[in-house]
Amino acid sequence: MGLTGLEIFKQLPKTNCKECGQPTCLAFAMQLAAGKAGLDACPYVSAAAREALDSASAPPVALVKIGVGEKAFELGNETVLFRHDKRFEHPTGIAIQVSDKMSADEVKAKVAKINKLVFDRVGQTHEVNLVAVVNDSGDAAKFADTAKLVQENTAYPLLLISSNAGAMEKALDVAGANKPVVYAADASNYEAMVALAKKFEAPLVVKGDNLDSLADLVAKVTALGYKNLILDSGARELAKVIADQTQIRRQALKLFRPFGYPTIAFANNADPIVESLNASTFVAKYAGIVVMTTAEPEYILSVITLRLNVYTDPQKPIAVESKIYELLNPGPDAPVLITTNFSLSYFCVAGDTEASRVPSYVVTVDTDGISVLTAWAAGKFTPESIADTVKKLGVMEKVNHNKIIIPGGVAVLSGKTAELTGCEVIVGPRESAGIPSFFKQRWLNQ
Amino acid sequence: MFEIIGERINGMFLDIREAIVNKDPKNVRNWAVKQAECGAYWLDINTGPVASKEEQVEIMAWLVKCAQEAVDLPCAIDTTNWAAMEAGLKVHKGKALINSATAEQAKMDVLFPMAAKYEASIVALAMNEKGVPKSADDRCALAMELLANADGYGISPVDLYIDPLVLPVNVAQEHGPESLEALRQIKLLSNPSPKTTIGLSNISQKAPNRPLINRTYLAMAMCVGLDSAIMDAEDADLVDTAATASIIMNQTIYCDSYIKIFRQR
Numbered sequence: 001m002g003l004t005g006l007e008i009f010k011q012l013p014k015t016n017c018k019e020c021g022q023p024t025c026l027a028f029a030m031q032l033a034a035g036k037a038g039l040d041a042c043p044y045v046s047a048a049a050r051e052a053l054d055s056a057s058a059p060p061v062a063l064v065k066i067g068v069g070e071k072a073f074e075l076g077n078e079t080v081l082f083r084h085d086k087r088f089e090h091p092t093g094i095a096i097q098v099s100d101k102m103s104a105d106e107v108k109a110k111v112a113k114i115n116k117l118v119f120d121r122v123g124q125t126h127e128v129n130l131v132a133v134v135n136d137s138g139d140a141a142k143f144a145d146t147a148k149l150v151q152e153n154t155a156y157p158l159l160l161i162s163s164n165a166g167a168m169e170k171a172l173d174v175a176g177a178n179k180p181v182v183y184a185a186d187a188s189n190y191e192a193m194v195a196l197a198k199k200f201e202a203p204l205v206v207k208g209d210n211l212d213s214l215a216d217l218v219a220k221v222t223a224l225g226y227k228n229l230i231l232d233s234g235a236r237e238l239a240k241v242i243a244d245q246t247q248i249r250r251q252a253l254k255l256f257r258p259f260g261y262p263t264i265a266f267a268n269n270a271d272p273i274v275e276s277l278n279a280s281t282f283v284a285k286y287a288g289i290v291v292m293t294t295a296e297p298e299y300i301l302s303v304i305t306l307r308l309n310v311y312t313d314p315q316k317p318i319a320v321e322s323k324i325y326e327l328l329n330p331g332p333d334a335p336v337l338i339t340t341n342f343s344l345s346y347f348c349v350a351g352d353t354e355a356s357r358v359p360s361y362v363v364t365v366d367t368d369g370i371s372v373l374t375a376w377a378a379g380k381f382t383p384e385s386i387a388d389t390v391k392k393l394g395v396m397e398k399v400n401h402n403k404i405i406i407p408g409g410v411a412v413l414s415g416k417t418a419e420l421t422g423c424e425v426i427v428g429p430r431e432s433a434g435i436p437s438f439f440k441q442r443w444l445n446q
Numbered sequence: 447m448f449e450i451i452g453e454r455i456n457g458m459f460l461d462i463r464e465a466i467v468n469k470d471p472k473n474v475r476n477w478a479v480k481q482a483e484c485g486a487y488w489l490d491i492n493t494g495p496v497a498s499k500e501e502q503v504e505i506m507a508w509l510v511k512c513a514q515e516a517v518d519l520p521c522a523i524d525t526t527n528w529a530a531m532e533a534g535l536k537v538h539k540g541k542a543l544i545n546s547a548t549a550e551q552a553k554m555d556v557l558f559p560m561a562a563k564y565e566a567s568i569v570a571l572a573m574n575e576k577g578v579p580k581s582a583d584d585r586c587a588l589a590m591e592l593l594a595n596a597d598g599y600g601i602s603p604v605d606l607y608i609d610p611l612v613l614p615v616n617v618a619q620e621h622g623p624e625s626l627e628a629l630r631q632i633k634l635l636s637n638p639s640p641k642t643t644i645g646l647s648n649i650s651q652k653a654p655n656r657p658l659i660n661r662t663y664l665a666m667a668m669c670v671g672l673d674s675a676i677m678d679a680e681d682a683d684l685v686d687t688a689a690t691a692s693i694i695m696n697q698t699i700y701c702d703s704y705i706k707i708f709r710q711r
Contacts, residue, residue, distance in 0.1 A: 005590050006597060006636035030590055033634070254637065 003056045005033040007255075011049035012042065019043055052257075060252045062261050064203050064230060064288070066093065066130070067157025068178050073129055075230070075262035075288040081249060084314050090262075091311040092282070093289040094303060095130035095159045097268075100137045100146035107146060111153040113295040119304055126304045128156070130181065132291050133171070135162030144170035151175050159183060159291070165192035176200035181289070183207075183264070184232055187217060194224045205264055207232040211247055218258040229261045230288060238278060241265055242285050249286040262288025272299045279303045284310055318343040319369030324395050325350060330359035332400040335443050337428065337435075338386055339407060340367040340375050348432045356436035358443065361398065365389045372407045383413050387420035396423065408434075447711065448692045449488060449674035450685065451522050451543070451643065452481035455513060457494015457505075466493065466505055474509060475516035482517040484679035485688075485709035488543055489513050491534065492524040499527055506530040507537045514539050522569070522676070528556060535564040544568040545676075546609065549588040550575050551595075558599040567605040569643055570596070572628065578611050580620075582627035585610045589632045593640055603636045607643040607674060614651035615659060622649070622663070626670050633671035646677040646684075661687040668695060685709065 009029035020041040022028040031037035032053075039045060039053060063076040073093060080086045096114045098107050111131060118127040131150050135143040143162055151158060151174070158180035160171050168182060179200070184207035185193035197204035206221055206229050208214025214233050221229065233244035245263060252259045265287040267279035272294040279290045283306055294300070312318060319341045327350060339349045341364040353360045365385050367375035375381035390396060390404065404423045406413060408430035418425040429438045454477045457463050465473040478489055491513060493505045502525065510521050522543040523534035535542055546569035547557040554570075561568040572579065572588040579585050589608045596606045610628035613621040625644070633639045649663045650656035661684045664675060668691040678684060689708035692698050701707060 004634060004636045004639075006593055006603070009590070009594055010597075026590055026594055027587060030587060 003033060003053060003255075005029045007056070008032050008053060011045070011052055013044040013046070015044060017044070055257055056255060058260070060255060060260055061249075062227065062229070064228060064262055066179065066181055066203055069155070071129070071155045071157060072179070073157075078249070078262075078286070079253070081246075081253065083310060087313040087315065088311045090288075091307050092287050093129035094279070094300070094307070095132040095289055095291045096128055096295050096300075097132035097134050097159075097161070097291055097293055098146065098150060099134045100139070100142045102146070104149055107149050108153055110295055111150055114156070115154055117295065117297060117300050117304075119297075119301055121305060121308055124308075126308055128300060128304070130159045130289065131156050132159035132161055132183075135160075135164065135167050135171075138164070138167075140164065140167035140170045143167045144174055147171040147180075148174040151178065157181070159289070163189060165189045165196065168193065168196055172196055172200050172202070176202060179203070181205060181230065181264075185217070185221060187213065190217060190221055191224070194221055194226050197228065198226055201228070203228050203230055205230045205232050206261075207234055209234045211244055215256075215258040218261075222258075231259065231261050231263045232265075233263075236266060238281065242281065245282065245286045264289040264291065266291045268293050272296060275299065276302055280306050283307045317369035319366075320346045320364055322364050322366035322389065322393075324393050324398070325362040325364065326359075327353055327362060328357070328359040330361050330398075332398065334359045334361055334399060335439065336361045336363060336395055336399060336404045338363050338365065338390070338404055340365055340370065340372050340381055342367065342369050342371045342375075345371050349435070352432040352435045356439050358436075358439045361395055363389060363393060363395050363404075373409050376410050376413075381410060381413075383416035383420050386413070386417050390421050390423070396421075407432075447487075447697065448668065448672075448688050449643075450484075450486045450679050450688065451488040451490050451545075451674055451676040452477075452484070452486035452679040453490050453647070453676050454481055454678070454680065455489055455509060456492040456524070457496055458492070459494075463494055463496055466497070466509070469508075471508075471512040471515070474512040478513040478516040478519070481679045482519055483709065484682075485685050485711070486519065486679040487674070487711075488522045489517070489519050490522040490524050490545065490676055493527075493530065499529075502527050502530040503533045506534040510534045510537050528560075531557075532560060535560065535566060538564075538566075542566040543607070546571055547592070548573050549591045549595075554592070554595045558596055558601060561596075561601055561605070562599050567607060567641075568596070568601065569607040569609055571609045571611060572632075573611055578613065578621075580624065582610075582624045582631060585624065585628035586631045586635070589628070589640070590635055593635055597636075602638070603640040604638050606640040608632050608640050609643050609645065612644045612646065612648045612663070614653065615649055615663075616651070616653045626666060629667055629672055630670040639671075641673040642671055643674040643676065644672060646675040657681055657683060660684055664688060665691045668692065 012025040014025050016024045020028045059077050061076045061078045065074050075090050077089045098110050131154050133147045158175050160180050161183045162168050179202050182197045182202050182204045184205040186207045206218050208217050211233050235241045235244045248259045265282040267275050267290050269275040276299040279292050282290045320343045322341045339345050346364050367380040402423050405426045405428045408428050411427040414425040414427050461473045491509045493502045520540045522545045524545040525531050544561050544566050547553050548571045570592040572585040610625045612625050629642050650659035665687050689705045693700050693704050
């Protein structure tokens with residue numbers, strides 16, 4: 001992302017001295033924007049301007065790495081406000097918090113629960129990302145002990161929450177090597193917090209009281225030479241968090257550097273349903289990390305599923321798993337329908353089949369998630385691929401007949417498919433909307 | 447969204463001239479309504495060359511009022527007479543469009559403050575006292591001067607409609623690709639980028655089959671970033687071309703009736 005001519009011009013000295021070889025500063029800015037000149041040609045450009053112009057080539061939202069080892073993850077590098085414009089890059093990290101007021105047994109029990117928040121969605125494993133340790137006790141030793149205990153019981157990176165630099169130092173002495181998130185540098189403690197974060201090279205949350213104070217504080221922190229940051233505008237009320245998250249992302253994309261970092265948001269609520277809804281909102285609205293209190297799987301699963309959906313790449317077709325889908329508890333005499341694993345194709349077929357009230361098996365051939373006719377044209381929906389799938393999944397072993405139904409759009413495949421599968425191939429309707437009447441006329445009355 | 451600036455309310459046309467002379471708003475209103483139905487977003491208002499400089503002031507205000515009484519559209523106030531410009535802006539409802547400034551410092555220093563004062567958008571031509579530049583690079587250099595000056599007066603780039611100047615293809619053929627290249631580059635000058643416009647009918651002056659030339663150039667220009675054009679909104683094929691180009695450029699969501707919808711916005 002290059003700078004525009006106007007942005008460069010605003011940083012130039014506007015002397016029109018011609019020493020750069022251009023007639024005016026404006027002309028020089030145009031040359032820079034077009035990549036036809038270097039900034040070094042201007043002897044009068046200030047250090048601040050040079051820094052601003054250099055940093056412009058950096059991505060709008062910095063990449064921040066959290067943790068070490070297998071459970072380490074990345075945030076940032078986002079480039080859009082809306083996922084349909086391109087895609088969201090790095091899924092929101094979900095943190096579950098434990099308090100240092102809890103007893104050692106309570107901490108262990110909750111961490112054990114957190115460790116089990118691993119879910120299987122469409123054939124992939126999805127899990128939470130962080131355990132947050134909160135210094136509710138105000139006691140530095142307790143905080144460090146809890147951090148140590150949590151670290152010993154989980155592989156997830158930690159999020160250390162204390163505004164007390166002394167307590168943070170103690171906790172970092174036990175957990176700092178694993179690059180935990182340090183929460184948070186505020187106006188009162190930022191010098192000490194920056195020094196600690198620097199020492200352990202850990203990502204540091206900068207917390208303001210509002211957007212203005214956040215921008216000021218980030219400028220102070222970056223002036224100290226630390227840029228491994230995460231932002232907290234201090235907002236806690238839902239509407240305010242959405243507004244602030246939106247502003248931070250929007251300004252970052254306009255290359256407002258103080259907001260060019262991932263964010264953290266707190267979904268905390270005594271009611272776990274509200275907490276789950278808050279977390280979902282923040283996942284949709286740009287949060288880098290969402291902190292929750294509940295470790296009950298029913299409240300986490302919905303957030304994880306939403307995160308998976310929001311962060312899928314809209315430019316890639318969405319595929320369902322290639323497998324046998326059993327609709328309405330089919331028995332051995334149920335029909336077997338063949339389609340592709342494009343999610344839209346599958347859900348159309350599944351929806352219309354369910355509407356027919358006829359229990360059925362739907363088999364999705366892996367076509368890399370493209371539709372029936374597209375896959376046919378691309379040579380991915382062929383008698384061979386259908387036969388392979390039918391055999392591999394063993395669907396004919398579930399039924400007492402020897403018939404498979406293929407989409408009407410690929411009727412030409414029926415002969416060869418019959419040959420390769422050894423099945424009787426029935427050509428279904430062109431549109432899945434025709435499935436209910438097709439069943440009535442061709443399946444139930446046979 | 448592509449913005450059509452309807453060119454028809456201009457004292458150069460006989461019926462408008464008669465309306466002005468007889469103080470009869472009927473023709474002005476008719477053209478306002480007709481152009482609105484054809485999909486115009488702005489109504490260009492030009493007193494034409496007949497009246498004296500003093501008379502133009504009052505005529506401009508009258509034309510703007512007549513047009514806005516008939517339809518709920520903003521006007522592009524098209525005059526080189528600054529007193530008439532200000533008179534038009536004073537009576538205008540909503541956000542007006544000043545048509546036009548050039549990259550001459552004296553003009554920029556009058557018209558940009560006027561745009562800021564009346565919160566109007568402004569058309570700015572990429573030319574100065576030395577005339578129309580030849581290459582795309584020279585046009586862009588002037589566009590940059592317009593942009594930097596507008597910025598200095600606090601005018602957002604999205605309110606600045608830069609016109610890279612289109613010349614007749616029969617006598618200035620080599621300017622055609624330069625204007626197109628300039629349009630492409632102008633959209634890269636700032637973020638948000640300035641808007642762009644052209645006086646479309648210029649491309650076909652005194653050439654045969656003007657509508658074909660106009661609509662072909664319009665599609666080509668929209669492809670490289672044209673946001674608006676002063677054009678004949680009554681030319682149905684031309685408006686259809688704008689609608690179609692806007693679909694192909696993914697500026698409006700496709701539907702089968704997109705040509706109809708384009709006129710109803």
